[in-house]
Amino acid sequence: NEVPGGWNGSWTSKFLTVPEKTNYARTTSSFEVQEFINVLKWNSPNVSVINMFTSGLRKVGSAVVLANPRVTTPEEARASGKPVIYLQGNIHPPEAEAKEALLMLMREILFGKKKNLLNDLIIICCPCFNVDGNDTWSTNDGTPHFLGTRTNALNFDLNRDAIKLETIEVNGLYRTIFNRWDPVLIYDGHAMGRIRHGYAIVYATSTVPAAHPEPRNYVFHTMFPSLRGSVRKNFGLEVFTHCDFDTENWPPTVWSHDKAAWTTEAKFVAAAYGLRNRMTILAETPGYPDFQRKIYAHYALISEILGFSAKHGKEMVKICQDADKDVVDKVLGKAESGELKNFIEGKYESWGKIDLLAYQKNEGLLIPGTSVRARSSAEALGKPELIPNVEHLTKPVGTREATVPRGYLIPSGLGFVADKLRLQNVKVEVLAKPVRAAGEEFIIDKLLKLPRSGYQMVKLEGGF
Structure with a gap:
């Protein structure tokens, strides 16, 4: 302290x-x-x-x-x-x-x-x-x-x-x-x-x-x-x-x-x-x-x-x-040729061994005469131990990748998607006239709702 x-x-x-x-x-x-x-x-x-x-x-x-x-x-x-x-x-x-x-x-x-x-x-x-x-x-x-x-x-x-x-x-x-x-x-x-x-x-x-x-x-x-x-x-x-x-x-x-x-x-x-x-x-x-x-x-x-x-x-x-x-x-x-890939999932690998400062114990204790658990045990207020040869697992590595397309075509009925992308600073243009383009469509097989931290998360299973 x-x-x-x-x-x-x-x-x-x-x-x-x-x-x-x-x-x-x-x-x-x-x-x-x-x-x-x-x-x-x-x-x-x-x-x-x-x-x-x-x-x-x-x-x-x-x-x-x-x-x-x-x-x-x-x-x-x-x-x-x-x-x-x-x-x-x-x-x-x-x-x-x-x-x-x-x-x-x-x-x-x-x-x-x-x-x-x-x-x-x-x-x-x-x-x-x-x-x-x-x-x-x-x-x-x-x-x-x-x-x-x-x-x-x-x-x-x-x-x-x-x-x-x-x-x-x-x-x-x-x-x-x-x-x-x-x-x-x-x-x-x-x-x-x-x-x-x-x-x-x-x-x-x-x-x-x-x-x-x-x-x-x-x-x-x-x-x-x-x-x-x-x-x-x-x-x-x-x-x-x-x-x-x-x-x-x-x-x-x-x-x-x-x-x-x-x-x-x-x-x-x-x-x-x-x-x-x-x-x-x-x-x-x-x-x-x-x-x-x-x-x-x-x-x-x-x-x-x-x-x-x-x-x-x-x-x-x-x-x-x-x-x-x-x-x-x-x-x-x-x-455009389909050669470009990027990662959509990842994990951590080790950069190698490090020496780590750590405490074996750190208990929260009541302050005498109060109902406040704010004291730390003596071990956690002193000098920490130096632990050698600890794996430093912070190296991000991609584990699953997907093809990066040249662009996306968004139907006009999904304008809210375009608005969200613009807020992410992604460039979205409105086509001035009809065009014909070759591409792929993602077919949804299953929609899973996953509520987390107040948000209604959704996972789509399927493929192109």
Whole structure:
């Protein structure tokens, strides 16, 4: 739970966040987020605000554009030549740490020691994405004393809607940020439960096998090792990949994305965005440290991500642009003949053996004299064990592929499908006159309904 004294600077009262004002006993409401954004607007010439959506409970989800000189449109951002970075917190309100870290970072970028980041970057911050869930309060064991609920007002898990796009919130994100500003990198902040690894925060990138591999390879093989070193050097924290291990057996032998619910599917926002040939990072703190420590961990990692991006932004943009060109060239050159294939399913294989920081035990204990289960066992507050020769099961590998066609013909009666594709930034044209084309039709043999996380999922069985 230790953090360095004065790590968040010294600020006058108007610039303090709710946790700072309450000794980290409270987290910020959606209205208090708006109040904080208003303070930034009134005290800096480098702020513009995007209202991404109005929620089911009529609350505005806001994103803040930080730029020097100020920009208010994607066209101005592109003209600047600076890469755009999108940072998001609170898609799951019980995981409020990234929300608070982003408020502090916006303050530091505009008025503190991180002003220089705006020399090289345009930074868009959405501290409180799930505004309705944020304000559906319940008591919490530990700090903060009150937290929101995971889902939105309609009981949808917003981080399962990246492909279906059925929620107001995720539709707004795609419409106003992803499709218009085209960030080269996005960050999505989370927290895990009472896990037993020994890291202050863990990270993952998109591992959808259908996505072009070069953006994710750059994040995993170039960016992550650099972040691991700089976070350790500048903030004194150990960070590593977002995984977990089999808690039934000790010592662990496998460190796997699967165990931490990360997947080769594209249902998560930070997974699906990789399908656009862009870079993504999801990061999660352990759930059991106190609130300030978890905020500090997100603050540290995001700080180093921004520092890396400021230094290597043009390289990052080129990798993504090259991936775009490669995909287009392959479709134009191979799709019409039926030669072009891509993956529709995947799994994880090992990159090799690693040494892992882990705890054998991490029990939640009652604080004496209370009914609050917020203490950790002594083992989990000390130095973790270093476990050698653990398989690092995070390498995405395609297991099933399909032919990529030159295009699709959509009947006019299925216009809603075209609208959904456009929201995913897929180009859909309306034919001006009748045409004749040869192709294949998918014949549905069976329709299976699979309700998950509030969504009515459907699986179609059949063939072309």
